[in-house]
Amino acid sequence: MTPMTYKGYAARIEYSDEDECFVGHIAGISDIVGFHGDSVEEIRAAFHEAVDHYLEACAARNVPPNKPYSGKIMVRVSPELHARVAMIASARGVSLNALATEALEHTAQS
Structure with missing residues (x-):
């Protein structure tokens, strides 16, 4: 399964039975950025809007946005x-x- 991505960010999406909608968060960053929608089209649009808003808010505060996964993993094994x-x-x-x-x-x- 391929994750929904936009501008290098990936979405983690789940269905909320309680809210009867899809609820998502930007995956792989320490900041908490959420979004929701009732359909695939709505959740995709909400995800794009959330990423854009996050990047704009970081720029307005003159703070670098969290970067998604770098592709580097440090694993400790025996x-x-x-x-x-x-x-x-x-x-x-x-x-x-x-x-x-x-x-x-x-x-x-x-």
Whole structure:
């Protein structure tokens, strides 16, 4: 499933049975920015409006907006696991980064 994106930001959207509408937040930033809509079209428009408003508000306050995910992940694993996966990557002729990316992509598609 591909997330809804706009200007480099991704939306996290859920359905609220209590409110009988879709409720969303900008994902991957520490600031809390929410939006809602009754249909896919409405939630998409509300998401775009929320991102635009967030960026405008940050500019007006002269504060840099939170950046979405950078693509860099720091993962701590045991030395034994590190050694095993490094050997697997070497045996496959790929970098440890490429092996980790493959594993993460596989997990994300599940």
